[in-house]
Amino acid sequence: MRPSRAVLNFTHKCAMSCDWCYVPFGTPPPTLVMVNRIISRIAELGFNSITIGGGDPFQYPFISDALRHANSSGLFVHVDTNGRNLRQSATNLSLIEEAVDLIGLPLEGSKSQIHGQMRNSPNHFDLVCRRVKWLSKLRDRLKINTVVSALNANNMLELGELMKIIAPARWSLYQYWPLGPAIRAATKHSINDSEFAECTSILTATTKNSNFTLEINNRESRRESYPIIHHDGKIFVHRAFPFSEFTSLGNIFDSNALHLINSTCSGERPQTISRYSTRKQNAMI
Numbered sequence: 001m002r003p004s005r006a007v008l009n010f011t012h013k014c015a016m017s018c019d020w021c022y023v024p025f026g027t028p029p030p031t032l033v034m035v036n037r038i039i040s041r042i043a044e045l046g047f048n049s050i051t052i053g054g055g056d057p058f059q060y061p062f063i064s065d066a067l068r069h070a071n072s073s074g075l076f077v078h079v080d081t082n083g084r085n086l087r088q089s090a091t092n093l094s095l096i097e098e099a100v101d102l103i104g105l106p107l108e109g110s111k112s113q114i115h116g117q118m119r120n121s122p123n124h125f126d127l128v129c130r131r132v133k134w135l136s137k138l139r140d141r142l143k144i145n146t147v148v149s150a151l152n153a154n155n156m157l158e159l160g161e162l163m164k165i166i167a168p169a170r171w172s173l174y175q176y177w178p179l180g181p182a183i184r185a186a187t188k189h190s191i192n193d194s195e196f197a198e199c200t201s202i203l204t205a206t207t208k209n210s211n212f213t214l215e216i217n218n219r220e221s222r223r224e225s226y227p228i229i230h231h232d233g234k235i236f237v238h239r240a241f242p243f244s245e246f247t248s249l250g251n252i253f254d255s256n257a258l259h260l261i262n263s264t265c266s267g268e269r270p271q272t273i274s275r276y277s278t279r280k281q282n283a284m285i
């Protein structure tokens with residue numbers, strides 16, 4: 001199966017400094033012209049969905065144009081943000097309503113202290129809660145992302161209770177993965193496969209009748225599944241071995257880019273297929 005989704009990551013900078021961030025920052029700033037060319041190329045190569053992330057995409061004033069371009073290119077538009085630059089304005093709410101199919105915000109703990117420890121940011125929990133409240137009328141496209149590590153694993157039950165109140169469309173759990181720069185946090189955050197499986201299987205039981213989809217992503221499931229394209233056009237995938245590195249696949253504008261992607265990436269993992277078959281595709285039926 002060929003991948004139907006491409007990730008576009010801004011690798012310039014981020015205002016936060018999460019220890020376990022896998023994005024290798026330091027690329028020169030992005031331009032709208034280049035970002036829109038990459039989006040057009042992703043659509044031209046036959047991808048159905050795009051996930052836009054990296055350092056907060058909303059830190060760039062041009063992001064509204066890029067999101068609208070992705071939407072009008074026929075892509076299912078998923079954007080992940082830490083929320084810091086996502087101002088609670090009527091303009092941004094309209095933008096999301098018009099051009100974004102799925103918006104991801106992070107929560108790593110049920111309380112400010114745990115989330116703040118995970119994100120190295122004491123006030124970020126309150127900010128995310130404000131953004132969640134502001135987006136309440138768009139809950140059908142809200143996704144909460146949680147990195148699960150040794151530091152917050154024993155808070156998952158309480159976080160599950162908070163999810164029942166927030167009621168996002170989807171709650172995605174990600175096993176901490178010492179990928180790329182994230183390896184610096186291995187001592188603090190490593191959680192082995194059986195510990196991750198144990199804490200997430202309890203959640204499967206306790207959130208069974210909740211009004212959100214629980215999505216569990218262990219480290220293995222994400223390897224070599226989709227291309228990650230940096231805002232300068234370079235393509236990377238998570239490497240199967242060694243598991244902490246990326247494989248470079250050249251540039252999205254190379255004539256053999258699609259061939260390399262299709263021969264390296266296995267496609268969407270089973271637990272995420274339903275993420276990208278919601279609002280836009282339903283509207284087209």
Ligand code: SF4
Binds near residue numbers: 016018020023056082
């Ligand atoms: S995980 Fe997200 S918020 Fe944290 S440093 Fe990386 S891009 Fe920024």
